[in-house]
Amino acid sequence: MLTRVGKRLENLWDAGKAANMSEPEKLLYRSNLLGSDKRITNYGGGNTSAKVMEADPLTGEQVEVLWVKGSGGDVGSMKLDGFSTLYMDKLEALKGKYRGVEFEDEMVGYLPHCTFNLNPRAASIDTPLHAYVPRKHVDHMHADAIIAIAASTNSKELTAELFGDEIGWLPWKRPGYELGLWLEDFCKKNPDAKGVVLESHGLFTWGDTAEDCYACTIDIINRAIAWLDEKTDGKPAFGGAKHESLDADGRRAVAAALMPRIRGMVSGNQHMVGHFDDQDAVLEFVNSKDLGTLAPMGTSCPDHFLRTKIRPLVVDFDPATHNLDAVLDGLPAQVEAYRADYAAYYERCKHDDSPALRDPNAVVYLVPGVGMITFAKDKATARISGEFYVNAINVMRGATAISDYQGLPEQEAFDIEYWLLEEAKLQRMPKPKSLAGRVALVTGGAGGIGAATADRYLSEGACVVLADIDQTALGATLDNLAGRYSKDVVRTVTMDVTDEAGVAAAYAFAAVEYGGSDILVSNAGIASSAPVEETTLELWNKNMSILSTGYFLVSREAFKLFRAQGMGGSVVFVASKNGLAASPNASAYCTAKASEIHLARCLALEGAEAGIRVNVVNPDAVLRGSKIWEGDWLEQRASTYGTDKEGLEEMYRNRSMLKRSVLPEDIAEAAYFLASDKSAKSTGNIINVDAGNVQAFTR
Template sequence: MTGTTNTAAAPANVSGVEPANGTHPAVADLIARSNRLGADKRNTNYAGGNTSAKGTATDPVTGEPVELLWVKGSGGDLGTLAESGLAVLRLDRMRAMVNTYPGVEREDEMVAAFDYCLHGKGGAAPSIDTAMHGLVDAAHVDHLHPDSGIAIATAADGEALTAKIFGSKVAWVPWRRPGFQLGLDIAAIKENNPEAIGTILGGHGITAWGDTSEEAEANSLWIIETAEAYINAHGRTRPFGAELPGYAALSDAERKAKAAALAPTIRGLASTDKAAVGHFSDDSAVLEFLASVEHPRLGALGTSCPDHFLRTKVKPLILDLPADASVEASIARLKELHTEYRTDYAAYYQRNAVADSPAMRGADPAIVLIPGVGMFSYGANKQTARVAGEFYLNAINVMRGAESLSTYAPIDEAEKFRIEYWALEEAKLARLPKAKSHASRIALVTGAASGIGKAIATRLAAEGACVVIADLNLDAAQAVAQELGGPDVAIGIRADVTDESAVQGAVDAAVLAFGGLDLVVNNAGLSISKPLLETSEKDWDLQHNVMAKGSFLVSKAAAKVLIEQDMGGDIIYISSKNSVFAGPNNIAYSATKADQAHQVRLLAAELGEYGVRVNGINPDGVVRGSGIFAGGWGAKRAAVYGVDEEKLGEYYAQRTLLKREVLPENVANAAAVLTSAELSHTTGLHIPVDAGVAAAFLR
């Protein structure tokens, strides 16, 4: 029950009629079905698979009925699919493509031809799987990547298992790269096997269909659940083999500690060619896999489903040391393995590249597995890194299912290369928007729940950075992180910068959340405004503990990560105009700001050899949104200057050369510029952001 011919029945089945206004009922059904299927990761991976519906609408040009195909467009995700994510094509023109198809050697040309089948304006770009949906004679078609289905698809005897598990209801399709010919193959199966409700696509996934949206969804779920039930009922109890002595999972606390210690090294290695953001997972399935005797063999075989290895690369880097290996030994071995991995990947590229292959994109691993600890995954941003890890977890589940029933047998290396270095994939990458100035950078901002810190965190996130919002007020920090986009963009943590263990905990949280650290902003502060004779020892110590000592502790903990990563980095101190300007009734605050300012110079001199830039910003009179001013500092300064507190910002503005009030966003602008590539050769600098205070000019 396979089809490989270059013919297909004209897809006549359509669903629904055109509404008087609003969304077409076939589209409404399609969106609802897609969202339900995509919400359950047992059905398909993030952004994987596609769904479609056919229906009749009125051509606005001719006034005549026209049969249309609505299909999930390139790059969309079923779980969040909306109507704007659909490509809309005329079926009559798609059918006509069968007659002009030049054959499998030139099938990529058909993707460009889809553009000439589009109906109306807008909509998503048609994906490579569009032919599968348009040519199959069914009103509704689903193509999904369920772990249970791919387990059958990657089993060495997948064809026999398909017949045994599903009978005549599901056909086997030998591996074929996604494209027009695959669409023809499945269309022929549907035509020649009227009892079939779908297919198992060798090495890839499943396809199912129905005359209604409900029937297509039911058929998809029946295939997935039947495969899952068969694996559970007939599979071996230890598909990955016996437990490997010494490779069992460490305790939760030990895993987190070792992961935090290894993360900077691993991220630096994974960023040799291009900076990457990381994600850490100690999912029980990963730990079980790494504790089993067969994990080296299976890991070396790599993934199979095209969506999997496009995200995870053809195979992971696996540390070949037991769980209790020391951090030092693990780091040394990881560096050796990384060198071997890069050599091996370059050889893979050279073995398979042809004259018109795209250039090698990079030889670093996207997945790094540490026995007893877990999995690090990497990508251009946090979401990409997280999804890569989810995809490798899918791959582990696939291997478990295939090994339970048979032997895991993914598609061969040459086919993997054809997918990874596909010209169509290269074109998709070329269409990605230009990276923002701080893309792939990870920032830790102290005192970031309000005022200047919040403004800096907001600006850095807007420029593409991942941001750790560190503040004494955990609820406020978490609220800011949620405002910025949630855990794929920012996390909120409680951090007392006067406590060395708390500071280390904040840095560990950053590296576990995003893989490492690139940029630190020492912003946490408070202010005590008193004349000398009223300033107590307690006042002095508190002021210096928070800002002078706190900045020292944060910089020290961060520098360890920056040095180990070997990727350079930035440390920014939010100092003050008061660090160089002597004002009345301000001994404790101004003295500690001067301390911070000199830390900038000292650390710039010390950390320059590691590519770490250290710079400062000297704001003044930042009243609006300021936690310090709201906490009583504003009232005290207003009393010193003899003005109403609500007029303090205006007072500060009028004493400047530019007569402008300084806002938190102005300081954030300076932080963004100082940490951008445009000032890559600048360190040890203090930038005034005070609207011009001549007495504070740097000399």
């Protein structure tokens, strides 16, 4: 992500590419170009529009239609169906319904009556801002360089100094119908202006063609970037450095210790997912002398604080003394103080009809010498919240270099955060999936059962860390799952379950990437077959090392992390029918699998008081996609049962009571049940997924 102001924006418009596009297609092209650079606007922020002549579906006559980014869209990734379409004559007629600023929210209810061609995309609150600017094409962007000017205490004077009469200025006004009328009035009084800066908010620009509008937006932002560079050249940002950063490994180690503790404290209403960011822009801010002054002032742009809350929590870490133990001891008090402060803010600012107090926990946590931690209901939201705060950092850097930075007044911030229209949008959000906010670590994650289990968890909203010793197979599994679910929700770590340090490092990786973990699927395995007299000590120890000691090591680290979070947890062992029913020529494998099952029973006893559940899935003969069937084990078992490779699966199917093959997806379904709240009252249990084997019945 591009974060610093200095580099100029490139005009990416390709006239040849756009030549044969329709006006709506040019609008989409322009929107995607603008949204491709976070210096222009943040994810989901800003909007674009075009006024287009279309054939009325009823009369066939040409009518003017406003195409404008719909509610909840993102200009960088949206498609044509992300635009609302509204009759311009009906939008003009709305002026006759307007009863004044005290009633402007009711105007949103009239927007559906202006819909063109039954478009189902809901119109956003910013629709009037675009409708009433008397130009064909309009951009509204949240460029860091512009907001740095807009959020300065003398932003009107700075805007005039930089742009003269070319770009106007309007005082802070919450987005809505009244601001749309303000913009129309400005344009009528200033017909030669190319745009306007909105105090503490962002930039409006316009043009007569899609290309002209895009070029104007890029030019105005570039001029602000160049001007800020000139004004800030040689000046230390944020008053200079107070702290020095730890090295990269040290920063991640501190984050790995802090994030599970914070996650446990902020996940009271729902499981939260974390994100860690230690890019240069973040470190410059958290290490600065002015951190203690600027952070409490909060953000200015509404899009910023809707994602980040109005202000962050600054963690009391001192990188010089590395007082991590003291910080961990003091975290509960810091978190509670933040909650109390947020609740007091709510009480000071609430209205009679305000929505109820929302989650009072911080979203953004700033750690000197380390970086920034963000928590949200899912990984994408946590990451995007961090991106928004980086935008806010860039704004504060520019504003403090040229003037004094100002956040939004507290009451104005509250009125947007608890806006009834914003609340209605939140209430329309879909119900979370059953594993939303949960984080699973799956060992043997590149194999058939591991990958199928990860797939099942991801389909229910979980984040997954795939751990495996096979880097090549891990890469292929990652490509498959991330391609279907997104890169945000899947991570991989190369790990040998018999390596104590490697197992601990894998959990630290999960803590930094997602904030912690809730589910362990212990699935890594091997298989061997040999008569006892031919079973070498090396073969015996290898089975015990991977299938018994390995399960112990990953479970021990899971318990440590679960207890640090204080949220309970779920451990699922993928054992085997062979742990309950002996098989010939497999003494080392069967004994190690029996050890797994008894270890699970022991852990179920130890974990119960902390809400940690431990259960077992016992598969049998899962040949498809299973890595343990790729080598000698397949040959050996075929030999044991007097068949060939091709006939082994048929033999296992016919041997079962139900005469059915057992597939990786079948094991994944059991692993899902045992990890989910559907089995919240089950621990120490075994589920056989073997198509029926009387010798493996639990007793």
